[in-house]
Amino acid sequence: MTIEKPILEVEDLSKYFDVSAPLLRRLVRREGRATLRAVDRVKFSIPKGKTLSLVGESGCGKSTVARLVVGLYEPTTGKVVFDGHDMAAKHSRKEMAGLRRRFQMIFQDPFASLNPRWRVYDIIAEPIRAHGIARDEREISRRVAQNLERVKLSARDGEKFPHEFSGGQRQRISIARALASEPEFLVCDEPTSALDVSVQAQILNLMKDLQRELGLSYLFISHDLAVVYHIADYLGVMYLGRLVEVGPAREIFKNPQHPYTRMLLDAIPDLEMTGRKRIPVGGEVPSPISPPSGCHFHPRCPFANERCQREAPGVTTLSGEIDVRCHAVEEGRLAGEVEKLRMQSSAA
Amino acid sequence: MSNKKPVLEVRNLRVEFPNRRGNLVAVDDVSFTVNEGEVLGVVGESGAGKSMTGSAVIGLLEPPGRIAGGEVLLDGERIDNLSPEAMRRVRGKRIGMVFQDPLTSLNPLYTVGRQLTETIQTHQNVSDSQARKQAIDLLAEVGIPAPEKRIDQYPHQFSGGMRQRVVIALALCVNPRMIIADEPTTALDVSIQAQIIKLLKRLCEDHGAAVMLITHDMGVIAETADRVAVMYAGRIAEIGPVKDVIKNAKHPYTKGLMGSIPVVGHDLERLSQIEGSMPRLTEIPRGCAFNPRCPEVFDRCRVERPDLIDVGTSRAACWLHDPASAKKTEAAE
Known part of the structure; x- marks a missing residue:
């Protein structure tokens, strides 16, 4: 996937966690160190004004990617490039603060992410003060009001505490706080x-x-493909730390390539009750601490062969700017085998 | 309507929480039946009273909550006024339960096998080896590979999806007439959810049990349920065959709810949204509880509370479908 002038580029990004047992126990049991590859050589980019969604089941590393991008974790390998600036490179304090202002994060739980002892006004004013966007109190209060109105709350809500709001309203407050530093x-x-x-x-x-x-x-992290379909321009599908398919969202939804992407799409409940033919889903996500050899998906994949067990697939770039990591796609044998399986399951 | 026997009948159920300032009504005048071999979906947003209805049916309301009115009948026999001891026996023998979090429904200190055999032997007079054999068969039935080996493992050795299968096996131990599943797939990933849905549906068919499936997810309902009850602020807003409710909703709330669900393949710039949020139990508005958010509200909705009215194959609690109010609006125009 190549994009002109991206706002965010992530290259070869990995995060390994050391999950070894304590030293003494390791010596006694003669065990080695254990590493959890939460994110394994992920590469994608997001153009200005667009949305890239990362989807996957629990433990696939999508939230770790989010934390790496905003700098809550230090990457093990690779780099995050924000608007041409490598975030890992040496920057002066002032440069860094300038960059930090330009991206913000919204969290899942609007009950845990707002300080219950602060009034909403102070919650939203904090980034304005911290980034020195306005110093004059009148200007700050004008900006707080403006941000509250942007998220369809009223300026008077600033006087209240977070517990006085419902979950949806709290998430609006989180968004208002994120917007307060005028991020891009x-x-x-x-x-x-x-x-x-x-x-x-x-x-x-x-x-x-x-x-x-x-x-x-x-950068929109979700496990709900229907939400992603609605909001995303680009889609990345993760499985056990690896990005198995990434490209324009509409293309992938219309014509999913990786068997895991197909499986995820087939697992969405059929709300319209069309009774469309689906390949039944089998198996569960293995432990990320000891992932399967080769392609991590091979034990659940109906198209896996001996090579998939042995060798991790590289990136194949298809027409329509889609990057896929799958031997079957690379060898061009996938389409035929999918058709065969469809026939079998509809015959059964 | 099928001519199968009703297993569960709930009539005018009312659940109250007394507090200093009076009574909070969590469930208000709820009636429905679940027939043999049928899955009734109960759907609604948080605070709609769906789980509370489930807890009231199985007699597990947390005090100070109490059933303040109505009847619950299992196979034609009242169970809402039984003593706690008698109710406990009904729960074990005739009603099986599956809850959202499989980890809290299993005892972490006992092996899966011990929990299953204990349940079997409490309700049936069988020897240890027979109980163990039954337990292994149950585990196999719910799709756990190598059940002879897994039976001696502890819950933490199972994955989330497998644990939920064990909980379902526990619920099936005594061949219950009725299974109440409260958000059984909410804690699971989509691919596992699809498997559990399929399993529940198959078991319901094989055992001829009635299932009450409580969930917030319309997708799960569409895949599993035969009929669905949509709840709003403690009352049933609409109840009917699942196809009719999903494709041709009669109540404005159901319509709004369906429109707000994003669907793969629907290219919309914006989702249709219902303004506002569900009222708290302390501030349920007069008349129809949905009237402040309803796009089709008229005078009568603000004063009078609608009961369920027959509309085709479904029933909806909405004045739009009352012939009398139709005449009135025409006259007003």
Whole structure:
């Protein structure tokens, strides 16, 4: 996937966690160190004003990617390039602060991410003060009011405490706080998963409106493919730390390549009850501490062969700017085998 | 409507939470039946009273919550006024339960096998080896590979999806007439969710049990349920065959809810949204509880509370479908 003038580029990004037992126990049991490869050589980029979604099941490393991008974790390998600046390179304090102002994060749980002892006004004023965007108190209060109104709350709500709001309203406050430093890029880690569907719709509409008005770019982490279909321009599918498929969202939804992407799409409940033919889903996500050899997906993959067990697949770039990591796609044998399986399952 | 026997009948159920300032009504005048071999979905947003209805049916309301009115009948026999001891026996023998979090429904200190055989032997007079054989068969039935080996393992050695299968096996131990599943797939990943849904549906068919499936996820309902009840602020807003409710909703709340769900393949710039949020139990508005958020509200909705009205194959609690109010609006125009 190559994009002209991306706002965010992630290259060869990995994060390994040391999950070894304590030293003494390791010596006694003669065990080696254990490493959890939470994120393994991930590469993608996001153009200005667009949304890239990362999807996958629990433990696939999508939230770790979000934390790496905003700098809450230090990457083990690779780099995060924000608007041409390598975030890992040496920057002066002042440069770094300038960069930090330009991206913000929205978290999943609007109950845990707002300080319960602060009034909403102070929660939203904090980034304005911290980044020195305004020093004069009148200007600060004007900006707080403006941000509250942007998220369809009223300026008077600033006097209240977070507990006086419902989950959806709290998530609006989180968004207002994120917008207060006038960022260009927001990392959203499952921002609607804790909300009811009707409230989710309000927040998704709000996020799309804000994107249009302010020209924001989003990295949107989610496990819900229907939400992703609605909000994303680009889609990345992760499985056990690896990005198995990435490209324009519409293309992938229309014509998914990687067997795991197909499986995820087939697992979505059929709300319209069309009775479409689906390949049944089998197996579960293995432990990320001891992932399967070769392609991590091979034990669940109906198209796996001996090579998939042995060798981790490299990136194959297809037409339509889609990058896939799959031997079957690379060898061009996937389409035929999918058709065969469809025939079998509809015959059965 | 099928002519199968109703297993569970709930009539005018009312659940109250007394507190200093009076009574909070969590469930208000809820009636429904679940027939043999049928899955009734109960869907609603948080605070709609769906889990509370489930807890009231199985007699597990947390005090100070109590059933303040109505009847619950299992196979034609009242179970809402039984003593706690008698109710405990009904729960074990005739009602099976599956909850959201499989880790808290299993005892971490006992092997899966011990928990299963204990349940079997409490309700059936069988020897240890017979109980063990039954337990292994159950584990095999719910799709756990190598059940002879897994039976001696502890819950922490199972993955989330496998644990939920064990919980379902526990619920099936005594061949219950009725299974109540409260958000059984909410804690699971989509691919596992699809497997558990399929399993529940198959078991319901094989055992002829009635299932009450409580969830917030319309997708799960569409895949599993035969009929669905949509709850709002403690009452049933709409109840009917799942196809009719999903594709041709009668209540404005159901319509709004369906419109706010994003669907793969639907290219919309914006999702339709219901303004506002569900009222708290302390501030349920007069008349229809949905009237402040309803796009089709008229005078009568603000004063009178609608009961369920027959509309085609479904029933909806909405004045739009009352012939009398239709005449009135025409006259007003």
